[in-house]
Amino acid sequence: MEDHKLNYLKQEFVTREGSIHCISLEKGYEEYEKFIDMSLHTMLAFNNxxxxxxxxxxxxxxxxxxxxxxxxxxxxxxxxxxxxxxxLLRDLIETGFLMEYFLHYPSKIGGWRNDSANSSWEFSPKNIRGKLDKKEMRDSLYKIYSEIAIHPRWEGIKLVSKDGVMQPVPEFIPSYLILGLENLAKLVPYYCRIYIYFIKSDDPEVQDLKNEFNIYYDMKQKEGYFQLFRVFQKNVNI
Incomplete structure (x- = not known):
C-alpha cells in the first residue's frame, strides 16, 4: 500500500525547495526577506x-x-x-493593531491586562480598529483575511487549491508565497517600529541595531514602500 504520509512529507520538501528558489530569482523578493529579518532581529534584541x-x-x-x-x-x-x-497573518494584524492602540493610549494597558475574562468591549478587535486612523482600511484588511483564512468559507477554498483544482498535498504556488512575504515585509517593520518605541535598552549593540533599522525604515518610507498593500487581487492603501 502506498505510504501517503511519506508522499506528503516528500511533497512538502519539494515545495520548500521551490519556494526558496523562487525567492532567490528576484531581487525584490530577497528585499522582502531582508526587511522581515532585520525587523525580527531588532525586536528580538530588545527581548534580552x-x-x-x-x-x-x-x-x-x-x-x-x-x-x-x-x-x-x-x-x-x-x-x-x-x-x-x-x-496567522490575521493574528499578526490583530496583535499589531492592539500594540498600535496602546501607543496612542498607554494608560489602557493595565485595563487590558486585567481583563482576564476578555469581556470588555473596549479591547474588542472592532473597537480597537475604530479607535485607530484609517479605520476603513483596517476593517477591510481584517475582514479579507478573516473570510479567506480564518473562517471555513468558500472564498478561502482557493488557498487549498491550484488553478481551481484541489491540492491534497502542499503545492508550490508562487503568487501566494510572494503575496505572503510581501504582506509580512510591509507589516513586520511597521510594528517593529512601534514595539521598539515601548521597549528600552541601554546595551550599545542593541542601540546600534535600532539605529540601523530606523535609518533603513525611513529610507523605505521615503520611497513610498508602505503606501500600497496588496491583498488577493485587491489593493489597500495604508
Whole structure:
C-alpha cells in the first residue's frame, strides 16, 4: 500500500525547495526577506531584558507573540500551507493593531491586562480598529483575511487549491508565497517600529541595531514602500 504520509512529507520538501528558489530569482523578493529579518532581529534584541514595569512587560508579551507568529507564518509559506499561513497573518494584524492602540493610549494597558475574562468591549478587535486612523482600511484588511483564512468559507477554498483544482498535498504556488512575504515585509517593520518605541535598552549593540533599522525604515518610507498593500487581487492603501 502506498505510504501517503511519506508522499506528503516528500511533497512538502519539494515545495520548500521551490519556494526558496523562487525567492532567490528576484531581487525584490530577497528585499522582502531582508526587511522581515532585520525587523525580527531588532525586536528580538530588545527581548534580552525583562522590564520591571508591568505595562512594558505586557507589550513585551505581545511582541513575543507577534515574533513567534511571523516565524511560524514564514515556515508555513515556504512549505506550501498557505491557508494556515494567512490565518496567522490575521493574528499578526490583530496583535499589531492592539500594540498600535496602546501607543496612542498607554494608560489602557493595565485595563487590558486585567481583563482576564476578555469581556470588555473596549479591547474588542472592532473597537480597537475604530479607535485607530484609517479605520476603513483596517476593517477591510481584517475582514479579507478573516473570510479567506480564518473562517471555513468558500472564498478561502482557493488557498487549498491550484488553478481551481484541489491540492491534497502542499503545492508550490508562487503568487501566494510572494503575496505572503510581501504582506509580512510591509507589516513586520511597521510594528517593529512601534514595539521598539515601548521597549528600552541601554546595551550599545542593541542601540546600534535600532539605529540601523530606523535609518533603513525611513529610507523605505521615503520611497513610498508602505503606501500600497496588496491583498488577493485587491489593493489597500495604508
Amino acid at each position: 531584558e525583562i522590564p520591571e514595569d508591568e505595562d512594558t512587560k505586557s507589550i513585551q508579551y505581545l511582541g513575543i507573540r507577534f515574533v513567534n507568529s511571523v516565524f511560524s507564518m514564514k515556515q508555513l509559506l515556504l512549505n506550501g500551507y498557505y491557508q494556515s499561513a494567512f490565518m
